[in-house]
Amino acid sequence: MSDLEFFLFLVPPILAVLIILNLFKRKHKFQNLPPGDMGWPFLGETIGYLRPYSVTTIGDFMQDHISRYGKIFKSNLFGEPTIVSADAGLNRYILQNEGRLFECNYPRSIGGILGKWSMLVQVGQMHRDMRMISLNFLSNARLRNQLLSEVEKHTVLVLGSWKQDSVVCAQDEAKKFTFNFMAEHIMSLQPGNPETEKLKKEYITFMKGVVSAPLNFPGTAYRKALQSRSTILGFIERKMEERRNEMNGNENDLLGWVLKNSNLSKEQILDLLLSLLFAGHETSSVAIALSIFFLESCPAAVQQLTEEHLEISRAKKQSGETELNWDDYKKMEFTQCVINETLRLGNVVRFLHRKAVKDVRYKGYDIPCGWKVLPVISAAHLDPSLFDRPHDFDPWRWQNAEESPSGKGGSTGTSSTTKSSNNFMPFGGGPRLCAGSEPAKLEMAIFTHYLVLNFHWKLAAPDQAFAYPYVDFPNALPITIQHRSSTKVHD
Numbered sequence: 001m002s003d004l005e006f007f008l009f010l011v012p013p014i015l016a017v018l019i020i021l022n023l024f025k026r027k028h029k030f031q032n033l034p035p036g037d038m039g040w041p042f043l044g045e046t047i048g049y050l051r052p053y054s055v056t057t058i059g060d061f062m063q064d065h066i067s068r069y070g071k072i073f074k075s076n077l078f079g080e081p082t083i084v085s086a087d088a089g090l091n092r093y094i095l096q097n098e099g100r101l102f103e104c105n106y107p108r109s110i111g112g113i114l115g116k117w118s119m120l121v122q123v124g125q126m127h128r129d130m131r132m133i134s135l136n137f138l139s140n141a142r143l144r145n146q147l148l149s150e151v152e153k154h155t156v157l158v159l160g161s162w163k164q165d166s167v168v169c170a171q172d173e174a175k176k177f178t179f180n181f182m183a184e185h186i187m188s189l190q191p192g193n194p195e196t197e198k199l200k201k202e203y204i205t206f207m208k209g210v211v212s213a214p215l216n217f218p219g220t221a222y223r224k225a226l227q228s229r230s231t232i233l234g235f236i237e238r239k240m241e242e243r244r245n246e247m248n249g250n251e252n253d254l255l256g257w258v259l260k261n262s263n264l265s266k267e268q269i270l271d272l273l274l275s276l277l278f279a280g281h282e283t284s285s286v287a288i289a290l291s292i293f294f295l296e297s298c299p300a301a302v303q304q305l306t307e308e309h310l311e312i313s314r315a316k317k318q319s320g321e322t323e324l325n326w327d328d329y330k331k332m333e334f335t336q337c338v339i340n341e342t343l344r345l346g347n348v349v350r351f352l353h354r355k356a357v358k359d360v361r362y363k364g365y366d367i368p369c370g371w372k373v374l375p376v377i378s379a380a381h382l383d384p385s386l387f388d389r390p391h392d393f394d395p396w397r398w399q400n401a402e403e404s405p406s407g408k409g410g411s412t413g414t415s416s417t418t419k420s421s422n423n424f425m426p427f428g429g430g431p432r433l434c435a436g437s438e439p440a441k442l443e444m445a446i447f448t449h450y451l452v453l454n455f456h457w458k459l460a461a462p463d464q465a466f467a468y469p470y471v472d473f474p475n476a477l478p479i480t481i482q483h484r485s486s487t488k489v490h491d
Helices: 003-029 059-069 088-096 108-114 124-137 140-159 170-187 194-210 221-245 254-261 266-296 299-319 326-330 333-346 377-381 414-422 437-454
Strands: 072-077 080-085 102-104 167-169 354-356 360-362 365-367 372-375 455-459 478-483
Touching (some): 170 254, 266 437, 299 437, 326 437
Parallel strands (some): 080 372
Antiparallel strands (some): 354 372, 455 478
């Protein structure tokens, strides 16, 4: 046998040995994967994970898996091997190490409908650039001097249409409010105008597809949403051309500001504006609807809110002022407690999509590079080891214990409140902390101000919020309203 023949004879067994050694090494390397169940081939456990449940719980799937495997477990979700975290410490670790150990990794269907340049799906430098654009536009000065008055205007517009003893769908009214605000904030569109109403109609179709199964076939909600996306982008593009043709560009809205102060391409601007319209409209409207729902069954909180806002209103009258200002907003201290508790208990964003970009070890567990990672924010917010009586709506947990009507609140003192705050992540965290967190809280506070000063309300029919996993009221939260005798919505 020649040397060449002998070499060729040895190649296959050598390769086989190397492959076996590599597999053994990799198996040994990841011998400490968290416990769990990978479920069915391809589907894994996705169907069970996405089964609807009440928003004030973590659902049967998470409850069962945590009881069996602990707060960190493996699964197969969305077609990928996944590490699921209900551990507040790991959740913080994931978010704080964005770009180093983990990166955003939403399903392709999300990018397909929001756009490849959407800030939600972008990673790295492009995401940082887009986020910085949003933060620069949403500066503290702009919040104080412009956005507060816009929020107040749109609040009064919506609540001013509520009639005595009428039934309104609170979720729809909240969506009307946030859409009108975002449409003006992004493109200076005025509520009630034909072009605004046409855009709203297309956006509703678009949203139905965003939260539907990604089935791109004729007649499906997803296909209709893709068609509405094209219509919406065409509308925004025409607005862009109008602005470019103007002698003096309008920088009072996001479109004008981006055109003047960024180097983004047309496609990037279109996807950015669409994704911000989606994020700003959906999350804020759901949070407002949740606060109305929770407050309806907590009269003590409504009473304290009313007293706080009556004091602000009386001070305004004494000074001869009518419109709210930043100092008034900063006086809404208990209101901020209600906002925090609504976000903690309602969990508008329940989990995030991430991927490990390096091999990671945490608390003795291996998280392999390339695996999907789901930090479940709601599980930490509803964890009884972190929040006392976590399934109760208790705004006083965000104050010192002695301020609670029950004498206990939800905390056991300042240290407990601090501990809760450290594990409170309704807007995510790290480099991808939501750029719209401050405007969202501002919207909730101003809406609450006019709501409690002008109305009593109660559920007109049974309803509750469910996680699908997006949060929604099946009946749109119908409430019966009555005007307070001493106050009324004013311009």
